[in-house]
Amino acid sequence: MTCPNTPSAYPFSFHCKRALLTIACSTLGFVSICASADEVTVPNTIHWTIPFGVGGGTDVWARFFAPWMSENIAGNPTLVIDNVPGGGSINGSNLFAMRAQHDGSQWIGTSASTQYPAMLEDRRVRYDYTDWAPILATPTGGVVYAQPNLGSDADAILKAMSEGRVKFAVQSHTGLELPVLIALDLLGADVQAVSGMRSRGEGRLAFERGEADIDFQTTSAYFSSVEPLVESGRAIPLFSLGVLNDEGEIVRDPAFAELPTFLEVYERLNGDAPEGPAYDAFRKFFASGFTLQKMILVPSDTPTALIEEYREAARRFVDTEAFESAAEAQLGPYTPVVGDVVEQHLQEAMSLSDETRQWLTEWLREQHGARI
Numbered sequence: 001m002t003c004p005n006t007p008s009a010y011p012f013s014f015h016c017k018r019a020l021l022t023i024a025c026s027t028l029g030f031v032s033i034c035a036s037a038d039e040v041t042v043p044n045t046i047h048w049t050i051p052f053g054v055g056g057g058t059d060v061w062a063r064f065f066a067p068w069m070s071e072n073i074a075g076n077p078t079l080v081i082d083n084v085p086g087g088g089s090i091n092g093s094n095l096f097a098m099r100a101q102h103d104g105s106q107w108i109g110t111s112a113s114t115q116y117p118a119m120l121e122d123r124r125v126r127y128d129y130t131d132w133a134p135i136l137a138t139p140t141g142g143v144v145y146a147q148p149n150l151g152s153d154a155d156a157i158l159k160a161m162s163e164g165r166v167k168f169a170v171q172s173h174t175g176l177e178l179p180v181l182i183a184l185d186l187l188g189a190d191v192q193a194v195s196g197m198r199s200r201g202e203g204r205l206a207f208e209r210g211e212a213d214i215d216f217q218t219t220s221a222y223f224s225s226v227e228p229l230v231e232s233g234r235a236i237p238l239f240s241l242g243v244l245n246d247e248g249e250i251v252r253d254p255a256f257a258e259l260p261t262f263l264e265v266y267e268r269l270n271g272d273a274p275e276g277p278a279y280d281a282f283r284k285f286f287a288s289g290f291t292l293q294k295m296i297l298v299p300s301d302t303p304t305a306l307i308e309e310y311r312e313a314a315r316r317f318v319d320t321e322a323f324e325s326a327a328e329a330q331l332g333p334y335t336p337v338v339g340d341v342v343e344q345h346l347q348e349a350m351s352l353s354d355e356t357r358q359w360l361t362e363w364l365r366e367q368h369g370a371r372i
Contacts (some may be wrong), residue, residue, distance in 0.1 A: 045080060049107065058109055059083060066081065090124050103306075104307075135338070137337045138294045139336075148236050178289070203216075239261060250283075278359060280355075
């Protein structure tokens with residue numbers, strides 16, 4: 001087969017970074033494409049495993065992205081969402097790891113609750129992120145806020161939190177609240193984390209009833225449910241977690257540009273940036289839980305040219321006005337991260353040193369009575 005030399009040779013074509021990537025022919029269920037000297041095939045149907053139930057956050061996220069990906073991949077393959085819930089996403093992820101084909105016909109969508117058990121070496125986990133290649137990740141942010149009876153402003157509240165115990169209603173000590181708990185500990189707060197909430201929303205309701213002194217919510221929930229509390233004087237925001245830029249630096253969250261990040265607050269109170277295993281644990285769980293909050297991945301031995309085609313498909317739309325407008329309600333003011341940048345963040349985030357793991361194990365046991 002020979003590939004045409006101009007994009008106009010066929011009515012559906014794309015220009016890639018390294019080579020002209022053009023649809024050359026259609027075969028049984030596949031579209032053949034060429035990238036450099038290698039010919040690969042785009043499956044006619046891609047099965048996208050979502051290891052959560054229908055209607056959950058990751059399911060809604062995947063169904064939002066499915067048409068955008070399909071419309072921008074060569075040949076417009078059909079994306080079929082396969083929900084495989086159970087075990088907090090572990091069951092479906094294990095199944096994907098064991099059974100996924102390596103021809104690009106199967107994807108998986110993961111979230112923080114998939115990343116964290118792998119990082120913590122949960123015995124139920126049978127998947128390994130080094131076996132998967134990321135296509136796209138979507139970040140989110142989060143804000144920590146407190147009851148106004150603790151103080152008139154953030155500085156007064158932080159001082160009060162270091163002088164007396166405050167309650168925080170959490171789902172789990174090793175869930176999405178983990179980097180928040182580490183951040184609060186680094187700031188010197190005396191926190192009693194009461195676990196067992198069925199959702200972050202339930203934790204917020206405990207805060208509203210006065211049963212919790214502090215709370216934390218991700219961006220979408222903060223805007224919909226917490227901002228009204230702030231406006232009515234029933235909550236005072238303390239700091240955001242921030243976001244990671246492409247260079248791996250924690251910077252202000254564009255959704256909360258007026259709020260200092262945890263790092264800014266720490267440096268203001270202590271004069272220097274945090275360091276050591278506690279901060280290393282914070283960075284890694286923050287990156288994997290927030291910067292890489294939800295991800296599209298494929299088996300890492302999927303043909304390289306096909307992985308690049310999927311990444312290019314994402315690049316074609318993520319910066320367009322049409323996508324940004326459609327994504328505002330779903331993603332907030334965050335631009336999806338694609339390809340190599342995701343890979344760099346993922347490799348750094350998922351690898352815990354022995355020192356950091358030992359610190360985390362002892363800290364969870366001593367401070368919160370929790371075990372990994």
